[in-house]
Amino acid sequence: MTSEASTLADYGWATFFSTQIHADETDTTLPARVVAVHRDRLHVAAPGIDTSVAPFGDGEQAATVGDWLLLDAHTQRPLRRLDRKSVFKRRAAGTDVRVQLIAANVDTLLVVSSCNADFNVARLERYLALAREAQVTPVVVLTKADLADEPGDYTRAAAKLMPGLVVETLDARDAAGIAPLLAWCGHGQTVALVGSSGVGKSTLTNALAGEHRADTQGIREDDAKGRHTTTGRALHRLPDGGWLIDTPGMRELQLTDVRAGIDEVFDDVAALAQRCRFADCGHDTEPGCAIAAAIASGDIDAARVGRWRKLVAEEARNNESLAQRRARDRAFGHMADRVMAEKRLRRDR
Numbered sequence: 447m448t449s450e451a452s453t454l455a456d457y458g459w460a461t462f463f464s465t466q467i468h469a470d471e472t473d474t475t476l477p478a479r480v481v482a483v484h485r486d487r488l489h490v491a492a493p494g495i496d497t498s499v500a501p502f503g504d505g506e507q508a509a510t511v512g513d514w515l516l517l518d519a520h521t522q523r524p525l526r527r528l529d530r531k532s533v534f535k536r537r538a539a540g541t542d543v544r545v546q547l548i549a550a551n552v553d554t555l556l557v558v559s560s561c562n563a564d565f566n567v568a569r570l571e572r573y574l575a576l577a578r579e580a581q582v583t584p585v586v587v588l589t590k591a592d593l594a595d596e597p598g599d600y601t602r603a604a605a606k607l608m609p610g611l612v613v614e615t616l617d618a619r620d621a622a623g624i625a626p627l628l629a630w631c632g633h634g635q636t637v638a639l640v641g642s643s644g645v646g647k648s649t650l651t652n653a654l655a656g657e658h659r660a661d662t663q664g665i666r667e668d669d670a671k672g673r674h675t676t677t678g679r680a681l682h683r684l685p686d687g688g689w690l691i692d693t694p695g696m697r698e699l700q701l702t703d704v705r706a707g708i709d710e711v712f713d714d715v716a717a718l719a720q721r722c723r724f725a726d727c728g729h730d731t732e733p734g735c736a737i738a739a740a741i742a743s744g745d746i747d748a749a750r751v752g753r754w755r756k757l758v759a760e761e762a763r764n765n766e767s768l769a770q771r772r773a774r775d776r777a778f779g780h781m782a783d784r785v786m787a788e789k790r791l792r793r794d795r
């Protein structure tokens with residue numbers, strides 16, 4: 447299984463984490479990474495540590511796959527979770543708008559689409575905004591280059607979606623084709639994949655994991671009945687020393703609290719919006735609208751502005767419900783406090 451990972455750096459440890467360890471903790475604690483999340487256990491691993499611990503923390507603070515925990519050196523019990531470099535979360539399914547953690551400390555998000563009907567700039571922009579909001583570097587991977595007449599057209603269209611965006615166009619079934627992706631799968635690097643069904647995520651995963659695939663799946667544990675109880679939320683060790691996070695939840699990522707991410711992906715539009723005469727400009731018929739002027743002069747693509755507006759509106763809608771839920775939770779908390787206070791008052795009388 448993880449026999450090749452023998453140093454903390456192998457597990458993705460970095461200065462970002464070591465600076466969080468206090469001087470008085472160095473002798474009494476050990477960092478370990480959450481390599482898998484099971485129904486009621488976390489599998490944590492580090493050099494000399496390979497154990498399972500009880501779930502740690504609540505809500506958005508709960509330890510999730512990819513997190514670093516500081517363990518008591520003697521008991522191996524988690525003491526605290528280290529701050530994250532990055533975190534992916536999503537709204538829980540259905541009408542429930544609670545936030546669900548997907549993965550932490552991912553370095554690179556491979557946003558997968560293909561050079562065919564799946565190619566959709568609006569969808570790509572949505573994934574890019576999610577990546578930027580999570581503090582993760584996105585890399586666009588366009589598969590099925592072998593099926594397109596002009597794969598370069600897709601590459602160029604994708605590259606325009608964000609400043610400095612890297613786009614790799616390839617045949618996911620070809621070992622040589624996926625070679626450029628290895629740059630993000632090196633020693634201690636954590637990568638994740640997102641994309642629609644059928645674009646080639648499984649093909650890429652198998653190609654990246656290579657012959658080690660069977661080995662890397664060794665990160666799992668047995669439950670009391672001796673059966674394997676993986677929930678599919680695990681880090682898989684890659685042959686070049688990286689880690690691939692494989693979780694079904696990544697596929698259903700939605701926009702929540704991604705305003706900053708949208709502004710980064712659409713930094714051209716966001717910069718224009720700053721120059722509108724009115725701070726609350728609706729970029730519609732308002733006088734002095736810098737966006738309307740840029741569209742009229744051909745400086746910016748009206749379609750891109752349209753997609754930006756849609757994402758911003760959708761994000762606002764999602765957060766409204768999230769804020770409503772939080773307000774409800776707070777109100778309930780206040781009510782519970784009041785009830786308890788009244789109880790105490792009666793008792794003390």
Ligand SMILES: Nc1nc2c(ncn2[C@@H]2O[C@H](COP(=O)(O)OP(=O)(O)OP(=O)(O)O)[C@@H](O)[C@H]2O)c(=O)[nH]1
Binds near residue numbers: 589641647
């Ligand atoms: N020609 C060609 N076929 C590809 C390429 N990548 C994937 N495929 C094929 O596309 C089909 C779907 O690929 P998958 O890897 O299963 O796609 P996926 O994204 O994992 O799909 P889900 O599991 O539904 O999310 C398979 O038949 C692959 O062989 C490619 O680059 N070129």
Ligand SMILES: [Zn+2]
Binds near residue numbers: 732
């Ligand atoms: Zn405006």
